[in-house]
Amino acid sequence: MxxxxxxxxxxxxxxxxxxxxxxxxxxxxxxxxxxxxxxxxxxxxxxxxxxxxxxxxxxxxxxxxxxxxxxxxxxxxxxxxxxxxxxLGLTQDWPVVIVGIGNLGAALANYGGFASRGFRVAALIDADPQLAGKPVAGIPVQHTDDLERIIQDNGVSIGVIATPAGAAQQVCDRLVAAGVTSILNFAPTVLTVPDGVDVRKVDLSIELQILAFHEQRKAGEESAATAAAAAVTASGTEAAADQGPDGDVPAVMPA
CATH class of the missing domain: 1.10.10.10 (Winged helix-like DNA-binding domain superfamily/Winged helix DNA-binding domain)
Incomplete structure (x- = not known):
């Protein structure tokens, strides 16, 4: 394949x-x-x-x-x-490595939709030596010291970065140097890559902030509508108060 x-x-x-x-x-x-x-x-x-x-x-x-x-x-x-x-290139096998096996990386490793969509998790990589050899989603975690060899051995061209922000650029540089040409970045930072390397960024906090903006705007519109309705009601009350007992506007008495 x-x-x-x-x-x-x-x-x-x-x-x-x-x-x-x-x-x-x-x-x-x-x-x-x-x-x-x-x-x-x-x-x-x-x-x-x-x-x-x-x-x-x-x-x-x-x-x-x-x-x-x-x-x-x-x-x-x-x-x-x-x-x-x-x-989309999904009729062929795309080996993927995930770098950073914290909570997010582990969740990605356990995602069952990769295989059915043309992707195979070839390796899980982390800098923590205590994770080395431990299985996640049935795949043993390997240490970042072996990153280049893992890339070459598996013919990987797609890398997923799920590390903390401070480590993401260094990991990105090593992936690119090893031959990875497409990167999916979950780290909350902007990566710098050379021409010919594609980066797709997934930032959950940014998406939530955008939703917060829309929620705030909707709340503001609702408040404005409520205020406008209250003003109309108050205006109608004042107009009724200015009328005479039979609903007529009272005549203005001469000075």
Whole structure:
């Protein structure tokens, strides 16, 4: 079986925009769910709703793959699963190393979705000598002293960094020097890499902060709406108080 060392996904050579590439996993997830339910075909509207995009954008994305569906029938689910998997490079084996086996690294190692999506955890690596040899998710942890050898022996081109921020750049440099060309970074820091190396950053605290912003804005809008409603009510009360006993505005008495 081919490894990530010798093969790259076909998307770049075919000129598929990065925004489209970022949406392909969303389509694949929705299609996989349909496939598991033995759904044979799906319309662009149904698939777009399941993926959380609009149908016009979905049809444009699929046009880059050369897939246009059949009028009145829709898209063949199984064929699209294969086609998108091929474009993403998921029809081959991608050995991955995870560096940093703390709580987060251990959770990633135990994630069961890697194998079904074309990825194989080839090694777990940590700087703590007390972890060396201990199994996590059935894989013995290896020491960072052996990082370069592990990369070479397993033909690894994708590395996952789950270390503390202070150690992330050094680990990144060693991964790149050993031949890793794609990095998924969970460390709360920005990594500097040379041209030709792709980095995807996952920062849970930033995502939570963005959600906090939206919650604060919604709370502010609700407060403003409540204040506006109270002002309208107060205005109506004042207007009623200015009226006479029969509801008429009292005449202004001459000075």
């Amino acid at each position: 081919a490894t990530g060392r010798t093969h790259r996904p076909a998307t770049r050579s075919r000129g598929i925009p990065e925004a489209t590439v970022a949406r392909l996993p969303l389509y694949l997830r929705a299609l996989t769910a349909l496939s598991e339910r033995s759904v044979p075909t799906v319309s662009s509207e149904e698939l777009a709703a399941a993926a959380g995009v609009n149908s016009a954008k979905l049809r444009k994305d699929f046009s880059y793959l050369g897939s246009y569906g059949t009028r009145g029938v829709g898209y063949d689910v199984e064929y699209l699963v294969y086609q998108i998997s091929r474009e």
